[in-house]
Amino acid sequence: MAVAPAVRRSELGEALRACRSAFIGVGLMSCMINLLYLTGSMFMLQVYDRVLPSRSVPTLVGLVVIAAGLYMAQGVLDLLRGRILGRVGTSLDEALNARVFDTVVRMPLMMGNRTEGLLPLRDLDNVRSFLGSMGPGAFFDLPWLPFYMAICFAFHWLLGVTALVGAVILVTLTLITEYMSRSPAKEAMTLAARRNDLAASSRRNAEVLVAMGMAGRMNKRWNEANEDYLAGNQRASDVTGGLGAVAKVLRMMLQSSVLAVGAYLVIHQEATGGIIIAGSILSARALAPVDLAIAHWKGFVAARQSWQRLNRLLQQMPARPEQTLLQPPTRRLSVEGVSMVAPGDQRLIVQDISFAVEAGTGLGVIGPSGSGKSSLIRALVGVWTPARGKVRLDGAALDQWSSDVLGRYVGYLPQDVELFNGSVAQNISRFDPEAKSEGIIAAAKEAGVHEMIIKMREGYDTQVGEQGSALSAGQAQRVALARALYGNPFLIVLDEPNSNLDSDGDEALTRAVRAARERGAIVVVVAHRPVGIEGVDQLLVLKEGRMQTFGPKETVLGQVLQRVAPPTPIKIVADAGAAKS
Numbered sequence: 001m002a003v004a005p006a007v008r009r010s011e012l013g014e015a016l017r018a019c020r021s022a023f024i025g026v027g028l029m030s031c032m033i034n035l036l037y038l039t040g041s042m043f044m045l046q047v048y049d050r051v052l053p054s055r056s057v058p059t060l061v062g063l064v065v066i067a068a069g070l071y072m073a074q075g076v077l078d079l080l081r082g083r084i085l086g087r088v089g090t091s092l093d094e095a096l097n098a099r100v101f102d103t104v105v106r107m108p109l110m111m112g113n114r115t116e117g118l119l120p121l122r123d124l125d126n127v128r129s130f131l132g133s134m135g136p137g138a139f140f141d142l143p144w145l146p147f148y149m150a151i152c153f154a155f156h157w158l159l160g161v162t163a164l165v166g167a168v169i170l171v172t173l174t175l176i177t178e179y180m181s182r183s184p185a186k187e188a189m190t191l192a193a194r195r196n197d198l199a200a201s202s203r204r205n206a207e208v209l210v211a212m213g214m215a216g217r218m219n220k221r222w223n224e225a226n227e228d229y230l231a232g233n234q235r236a237s238d239v240t241g242g243l244g245a246v247a248k249v250l251r252m253m254l255q256s257s258v259l260a261v262g263a264y265l266v267i268h269q270e271a272t273g274g275i276i277i278a279g280s281i282l283s284a285r286a287l288a289p290v291d292l293a294i295a296h297w298k299g300f301v302a303a304r305q306s307w308q309r310l311n312r313l314l315q316q317m318p319a320r321p322e323q324t325l326l327q328p329p330t331r332r333l334s335v336e337g338v339s340m341v342a343p344g345d346q347r348l349i350v351q352d353i354s355f356a357v358e359a360g361t362g363l364g365v366i367g368p369s370g371s372g373k374s375s376l377i378r379a380l381v382g383v384w385t386p387a388r389g390k391v392r393l394d395g396a397a398l399d400q401w402s403s404d405v406l407g408r409y410v411g412y413l414p415q416d417v418e419l420f421n422g423s424v425a426q427n428i429s430r431f432d433p434e435a436k437s438e439g440i441i442a443a444a445k446e447a448g449v450h451e452m453i454i455k456m457r458e459g460y461d462t463q464v465g466e467q468g469s470a471l472s473a474g475q476a477q478r479v480a481l482a483r484a485l486y487g488n489p490f491l492i493v494l495d496e497p498n499s500n501l502d503s504d505g506d507e508a509l510t511r512a513v514r515a516a517r518e519r520g521a522i523v524v525v526v527a528h529r530p531v532g533i534e535g536v537d538q539l540l541v542l543k544e545g546r547m548q549t550f551g552p553k554e555t556v557l558g559q560v561l562q563r564v565a566p567p568t569p570i571k572i573v574a575d576a577g578a579a580k581s
């Protein structure tokens, strides 16, 4: 390209560029609309200067008919212009929403919790709703201001000067609005985000709030956040509203001034009566978009800030390029010198872990609370990217897989099980729209939950409710186990899969681990209770983020048992580590 831009055009810019033809259309329509806006003043001019002196009713009727036609044309064009802009907003949203949703989901994994939550989705809403409002139309009309001014000057220079002074004052007012509303608008947006996050977390933890009488206190915090938000919003509205009122008054004053100047000219016989009225209407018309622009300035500033924020975010989290499809993994999981920090954090919570396991291996990961077990296995399934080192499946590092493809070969049961609002079957099949019943039932049987599910009121079609709240903790955990096993993944990673299970559940878990291993899967199980690691043959002991021991289960447990007499073997593993170091 001859004039290559210094920075690559942003994704948002690209999306907007795709709507270029719509904008050209809107521009052309604005031309016609603005020409048609002249109808009123021209009509007046003709009525005063032609119809009244000649007292000709047929001329009047003719003019009325013509004016009515022109007004209607203007109305239709105005309507079309509004609709096109509304649709530009919609198509922009359609082009970007999947990408924005993806960043919202991945943001906490990359940048931690100090991010803006759902704000990007609201930003996109802001941009869309501004495009659908009257605001953009006003911006298309503004460039016509000089044109109307020129016509005023053509009537008489004094009329032109009066209108020009008015225009200068109003444009200055617009600039002041811009300057003064910038920071209140930004502040209001941040406060709104904080308020909504508070509401969302209170809703999630409703049980805790009610049981321990925290609801009132949380209510108070919400109230405070809400008051801050309202005050911030009020400040933003006050600025634009106040200046909007001033603009309106000024415009009316200007209209009368133009009338007065016109009257003065008529008195001195420098103009006709028609020109007074026409000039007055024209100057009002010229400045109407300024009024409208000021009225929509708050929305404009919000949309622009949203636009900038989205741009920054999308640049920080570029779309992942299409990756070459690798063969499904079948042989080996290797971890090479992996160290991890939590997203958005600096502290190393897992350090320098290396091991490798072959297909058919069951690996138990044990260690005290906070030793980094969950963090380590988040790296195994590619949820967190290691700060150093690599996790590989059949030699290919996880970042060579796209997450959607990798997901087919991975089963993951997180420590805090959360199901999605939907049926049991949908949850097991990971919401795959093409899931077959056989696959779902096979996974449920492998997880040992088939019997439990068919005893439910509507079997596999039972709705699990929001976050799976309609199931008991144990039931949810077993459904989540079936979800992890669905589709016979090669790598199955279970973070404390038995924390809510009864002895039946424990047995089912052990059977599931063994069955998966027999068909050649690698199963990694984090466990606090010995029964959790019954189905595994290798053990990895973590302490304070470091790997203490790794090897065959019997050897590792044997080493531990030799040192201290156990209340529970696993507890000792951790203590033994302390003794060793």
Ligand SMILES: Nc1ncnc2c1ncn2[C@@H]1O[C@H](COP(=O)(O)OP(=O)(O)OP(=O)(O)O)[C@@H](O)[C@H]1O
Pocket: 342, 343, 345, 349, 367, 368, 369, 370, 371, 372, 373, 374, 375, 376, 415
């Ligand atoms: N999202 C996070 N942001 C910051 N620090 C984190 C995050 N998740 C975990 N940590 C820190 O990492 C350390 C290890 O946590 P991790 O959850 O891996 O422990 P764990 O061994 O799984 O413990 P448990 O047995 O209690 O589940 C803890 O000190 C914790 O504070």
Ligand SMILES: [Mg+2]
Pocket: 373, 374, 375, 415, 495
């Ligand atoms: Mg954990």
